[in-house]
Amino acid sequence: MTSVLETAKRMVGRGSDLADRLDGLATAVQASRGRLDDAVVDPAQEVAERAASRLRLSAEHTVVALAGATGSGKSSTFNALTGLDLSAVGVRRPTTSWATACVWGQEGATELLEWLGIPARHQVMRDSMLDSGPADTSLDGVVLLDLPDHDSTEVSHHLEVDRLVKLADLLVWVLDPQKYADAAVHDRYLAPLASHQDVMVVVLNHVDTVPAGQRDQMLADVRRLLDADGLTGVPVLATSARDGDGVEDLRRLVVERVAGKKATRTRLEADVRAAAERLHAVTGDARPPRLSEERVEALEDAFADAAGVPTVVDAVEESTRMRAQRATGWPVTAWFSRLRPDPLKRLHLDLGSSGRELTGRARTSVPPPTQVQRARVDTEVRALADDVATTLPAPWAHAVRAASVRHLSDLGDRLDGALADADLGASRIPVWAGVVRVLQWLLIGAALAGAAWLALLFFLSYLQLPDADPPQVGGFPLPTVLFVGGVLAGVLLALVCRLLVGLTARSRARTADRRLRAGIAGVTEEVVVEPVRTELAAYAAARDGLQAALR
Helix, strand or coil: CHHHHHHHHHHHCCCCCHHHHHHHHHHHHHHHCCCCCHHHHHHHHHHHHHHHHHHHCCCCCEEEEEEECCCCCHHHHHHHHHCCCCCCCHHHCCCCCCCEEEECCCCCHHHHHHHHCCCHHHEEECCCCCCCCCCCCCCCCEEEEECCCCCCCCHHHHHHHHHHHHHCCEEEEEECCCCCCCHHHHHHHHHHHHHHHHHEEEEECCHHHCCHHHHHHHHHHHHHHHHHCCCCCCCEEECECCCCECHHHHHHHHHHHHHCCCHHHHHHHHHHHHHHHHHHHHHCCCCCCCCCHHHHHHHHHHHHHHHCHHHHHHHHHHHHHHHHHHHHCCHHHHHHHHHCCCHHHHCCCCCHHHHHHHHCCCCCCCCCCCHHHHHHHHHHHHHHHHHHHCCCCHHHHHHHHHHHHCCHHHHHHHHHHHHHHCCCCCCCCCHHHHHHHHHHHHHHHHHHHHHHHHHHHHHHHHCCCCCCCCCEECCEEHHHHHHHHHHHHHHHHHHHHHHHHHHHHHHHHHHHHHHHHHHHHHHHHHHHHHHHHHHHHHHHHHHHHHHHHCC
């Protein structure tokens, strides 16, 4: 809309906020699309696009449309204003559904006439060479339209009237003394255009057929009907196109409206305001709510519980304990732990790079959520949406609730993927466990060396062969010290390491819990929180745009 805004500012000049109003309406339309009923949004978009198109066209021309019923003298009024016999009147009126246009000032009018959809054969340039009358500069910049009869039996006629009534900058309604109270014009056109009274004029034509003593009373009755339609500010003129009575007053009024170059701006402002008010009636003025952090955290907890995070955390602790004990336990008995299945591998988690290559992104074996866990997820999702939707108008509240559950169908896969992608850290043994493992094997080596030494001494003694006395350590033979000391030290070290293993397992479990919940929080954000925030942002944009349009 940037180019349109610049065009609008050049057209309406300084001090006007039409461009900002139009931009606000366009923003509100864009934000409301898909959230409000198309029957509400489409007309507002049509207004925004029509106004933007009009702003790109000539700012020096004002489109004045003469509209009326059959026999109202609309075409006679058109001819009287132009000074030319352009429109057929009475029984000679053609059955064409096209309007006739008379233009004062040809420069820049071509594109405007194309936008209006007036065929070339129905266009007359008042200052063309074909005009033999005196030059009329008072109406320079006027594009005067003689519309088809709005009450014609031809559908194409009143469709053309409906179309051009939306495009005209100034509307002149020509009424007939016999039919000025006809509901066809009041209910279909005048009353619905109450917001556009600043760009409307009502003419009671054929006053020459009304007795002089009844004219004031008839004009007062017309005024009463217009006031009932909400058109209290619309001027009412009495004319006789046939005799010329009041035509000059009408001409002066048109000249006055056109001279200020405000009719186009006023019409567009009225269009934008009316469209914005219709949107505003659905959108309201409620302040955009914000998601509660407590609600988001409660939802994350529900998702984590349904995903099986507690089960995985317990498995991490148990797996870490098993792996660390295998590394730090007494090697003679530690190998028995390999007979127990690894809890993480049983869940298809933390399989290592080779395991991932084999399994790809297959699902984990974490147990599916229970009915209670599913119910808790549904409750928390609904509570989060309701927490912000209760203050919104019904259509926007519905949009928020719909967004909150839009992606729940693939929630199971997303949560399972978050578990599978998390770095649980259980496959890496602590540095101290590696040191203990080396120390244990050294102790086993010492015990085996002592046992072999003792066996050798026993064998020599059994064969009654001479042997050397082994060295003494603290009064005990060194082979005995190596054997007994290696076994006892290994067992004692394994028992001491059990305490460290427990601390490490619980620490790894806490770390895994944080990482898993961070992954679950990401899923919660993408599946529920971000869609809801998008709807709230759209509501805020629509509300702010409408405030700008109605300013």
